[in-house]
Amino acid sequence: MEPAGFDVDELIEFWTLLDEDRELLVGKRGATALGFALLLKHYSRYGRFPRGRSEIPDEVVAFVARQLGVAAVDLGFYEWAGSTIEYHRAQVRDHLGYRLATVADQETLTGWLSEAVAHAERRPDRVREELLVEFRRLRIEPPTAGRLLRMVRSALRTAERDWASRIEGRLGPAATARLLTLIATNEDEAGEDDSDEAGSLLSLIKARPGNVSLESMMTEIGKLQAVRALGLPAGLFADVAPRILDDWRARAAVEAPSHLRRHPQPLTVTLLAALVHQREREITDTLVELLIATVHRIGARAERRVTNELINAFKKVTGKENILFSIAEAALSAPDDAVREVVFPAVTGGEQTLRELVHEFKTKGPVYRRIVQTTLRSSYTGHYRRGLIARCWRCWSSAATTPPTGP
Incomplete structure (x- = not known):
């Protein structure tokens, strides 16, 4: 066993x-x-x-x-x-x-690897696995591990160079020039700082969103406008594998402008275009999340404000039926006498009890709804577009005016 x-x-x-x-x-x-x-x-x-x-x-x-x-x-x-x-x-x-791999076999398979595998896969270990599978399929004994590694690296470089040339051609001269302005500098290379300059457009595009606030939302809107102003062609990366695009975006995000300038121009603009393309999607998602979070926060604040202002409105005046009966009886027994002499003495607590009774009716009736609506409307004013406010208001009004169900 x-x-x-x-x-x-x-x-x-x-x-x-x-x-x-x-x-x-x-x-x-x-x-x-x-x-x-x-x-x-x-x-x-x-x-x-x-x-x-x-x-x-x-x-x-x-x-x-x-x-x-x-x-x-x-x-x-x-x-x-x-x-x-x-x-x-x-x-x-x-x-x-099987037979031993010749130099011609290695060159042929390196070209095949760059076109069939490396154009959609950037991980060297996975590319190497596909290369070994192809060697076995052709019944060719692979060369040494060092030679295999050189074949994989050569295929990855060739695939990246081909992709970069293709992307630069799709961008055109105008879009290429706009992308290169992101890393342009007038400083001497000897004294150049490898990090992004504070306030630069590239730094703005790379920056992470702040906390939920109107200021953060306006900052993200500015980012989105800056990204769209670069004018990348539609379908620029339509046939690029997501894994390749993510790899380019990650490289452009971590490399300083000085490093990006050292690449051949086709690769530089490809990395920058991938960063801009991916950031446009990410910034749009961030704006949606900020909007939703802000709406929830404003709704919570409005609810707390209404609750604090009208907390006393829920105080109930007890014995309303007996009070009303006493008032009616006193008024009928002496219809020509003054109110303070006839009506007020008929109620326990006098004039103050009657005031509380009137206040309870007002706060439980249409006045309460008007106050809540006014508070919510003032909270939303200045923060959102008219269409969004109207939509939220219609939903709330419909819910508020729906008659209660049940016993």
Whole structure:
């Protein structure tokens, strides 16, 4: 039984010696047979030879050794350099139909990599994986790890250079000139500061939004107007993968103007255009969030203000029915006498109770609604456009005038 945690199914699928594999083992014994078998199955599994004993797990060595009837420790006697292993490698390549990669193969695959993979993927590890898959598909043994890395870097540079030329062509001279003004400087290069100048347009575009306030909203509106004034063509990045666009935007956001100026012009304007394009969307989203937050804040303030002003309006005058009956009875019994002499003495509390009764009626009737509406209207004035205020007001008025339901 294999050690716990190791994939037994993978062992059986990829490391089982087939009949055709055993034909190649005829005449080989002990460590030679075990080493050759491991070379063969590793190449079948990964499309390349192991770099040494340390690259083959002990579980795999034990599994293959049991099939050959030899001890796993015999692998220590196998020579990983010299004529014997080179002969074994040649046998494996011939058996599996592989060949060594030539310089022409590497150049061809580097060009394929830049067009088919690197134009939409900027992560070197993922690009390398796709390159190895293509080597296996063509049954070509890949070169050394260092050479693979150089192929990947070359493909990424070529793809970026092609994209930059294409984007610059779409921008045109006028838009290109406007973008370059973002990093223009009149200072001597020797005394130049690598950071953005305070108050510059590029700094404004990069800046994060402030706290929820009217000032923050106006600042974001200014950013949006500045971004749109640069006049990027519609569909500039329509065929660019989002991952590539995000990578350009991130680079432009962290690089200082002096660094951006060191790039070739096509790459410089591409990075700046990506930053401006993405920031336009981000600033628009920020404005929507600020607007919603401000509306909620104004609504909460208006509610608190109304509550504080009318808190006393909910004081109830008790015994209203008896008071009204007493007033009516006193008025009918002495209709020609003065009010203060007849009506007020008939009510407990006198004139003050009658005033409270009148106040309760006013605050529970249409006067209360008018005060709330006036307060909300004054809170919104000066902050929002007339259309938004009218829409909010219609919604509130409809809710306020809907008659209550239920018992």
